[in-house]
Amino acid sequence: MGINEDLADERAARLVRDAMDHATAELPPPLDLVGPARAQGLRRRARLRAAIGGGVLAVAALGLSGAFVLPGGDQESTRSSGVIGVAPSPTDTAGPVPPVHIEPSPGESSMADLPPAERARQENFQNQAVGVLQRLLPGTVGTVQRTDLSVRMYHATKDGKTFVVIFSVRPSEPGTTQQPCVEVKGTTCKKTTLPGGIVAHAMTLPMDSATTTGAALTFRYGKSDVRLSVNPHTASNSSAPVTDDQLLELARSPAFLDLVKTADANPMEKTQRTIQGG
Known part of the structure; x- marks a missing residue:
């Protein structure tokens, strides 16, 4: 072990001597000056030799020990690249995300039954809606x-x-x-006025059980009834993770109202008929 250390020290010293000799060999000799000028020239040459020696010693030590140290900026970049951040939204990906498949009930139709052009139109609208809802709904929704x-x-x-x-x-x-905003049977209701004097209602209401609630935003726009609702997760008895205030804030967003305007001008749903006594 001692022999190896002596050899390492000897190699490091030889590297220092060779580097200093090579670097200073090309330096012009000190001018034949006297007094402070000559002393300053000698000191400058000595500092250069010391700097070269220190740098070579550091390189030699790293080479002998096998160590490798990144500069501070690179270390930070390396740490950052390993951190798992927020999962990207579907709109951040290279293309549209495939839809969640839901098997229709017997006698129920699905988007697969639509004519190709109409299906493409509705899917395009859905992809736009996904991007807007992902940005505007709270992160608790997922x-x-x-x-x-x-x-x-x-x-x-x-x-x-x-x-x-x-x-x-x-x-x-x-x-x-439009139905009035009322608070009955555990329902809470808040309202706000949207551009154009449109009154929007946001409600938290019991759903599925007495202990779980859903949330819904409703208003009338143009010739359409608009509804955005988030239902509870029944299996875990979890209420919808969104508040009335959050839904009202979403309703005021220009991006959301643009979606509503598009669907109002080009309907994708049929009018829901109310059956008297039904």
């Missing part, structure tokens, strides 16, 4: 995906829980009016 069952149905997944999201812009039935 990752939003479209489904292939209906243009109005989406899924939001967080921590293994899937919350059914309904985003519907349906032509209004003639003669109907």
Whole structure:
């Protein structure tokens, strides 16, 4: 062990001597000066030799020990690249994310039954809606995906829980009016006024059981009834992870209202007829 250390020290010293000799050999000899000028020249040459020696010693030590140290910036970059951040939204990916497949019930139709052009139109709208909802809904809702069952149905997944999201812009039935904002049977309701004097209601209401609640945003836009709802996760008895205030803030977003405007001008759902006494 001692012999190896002596050899290492000898190699390091030889590297220092060779480097200093090579670097200073090309330096002009000190001028034949006297007094402070000559002393300054000698000191400058000595500092250069010391700097070269120190650098070579460091390189030699690293070479002998096999160590490798990144500069501070590179170390930070390396650490950052290993950190798992927020999962990208579907709109951050290279292309549209495939929809969640939901098998239709017997006698129920799905988007697969639509004519190709209409199906493509509705899927394009769904992809736009996914991007907007992903940005505007709170992070507690999770990752939003479209489904292939209906243009109005989406899924939001967080921590293994899937919350059914309904985003519907349906032509209004003639003669109907917007339901009032009332608080009954455990329902809370808040309202706000959107551009154009449109009144929007946001509600938290019991669903599935007495202990779980869903959340819904409703308003009338143009010739359509608009509804955005987040249902609870029944299996885990978890309420919808969104508040009335968050839904009202979403309703005021220009991006969300642009989606509503598009669907109102080019309906993708049929008018829901109310059956008297049904």
